[in-house]
Amino acid sequence: MNKKRKNFHRSIWNTVAAIPPGRVASYGQIARLAGFANGARLVGWALRSAPPDIELPWHRVVNAKGRISISPTNPAHEEQQRRLRAESVAVAEGRVDMAVYAWSPNLDELVWGPPSFELTEVTENGSE
DNA sequence: CGTGTGACTGACC
């Protein structure tokens, strides 16, 4: 289905929205969950092009090493750091401890209960 | 249609 490609940002936003507060996910992880095995960079692109209209927990997305991937020159870099700390996520030297804060969807369901949103194939039926 | 670029990643050195 090439339609998935057209709305790739849509499914990525949806997946990012699924990250619970106090947890973080890597770009690669989001990409995989959204259906893009090697689309780590797409996640960054999708978040970058995300309209401010939608409230997206974009700050819960860091790179595989737990480091904030946004350029330090970008104001959003500190913004992300600020938002993470607001959720009790320890941020030191622009990075978080993935061993502690990494999001595990399965485990999360067990602890927080099943998600109340569509996380699968939204791009397939939401297209025109 | 070729090139460069980026909020990436994993393998190597």
Place this chain on the structure above:
DNA sequence: AGGTCAGCCACAC
């Protein structure tokens, strides 16, 4: 523990 490099995908020129 850090720097490099090729692979990755969509998009701007």
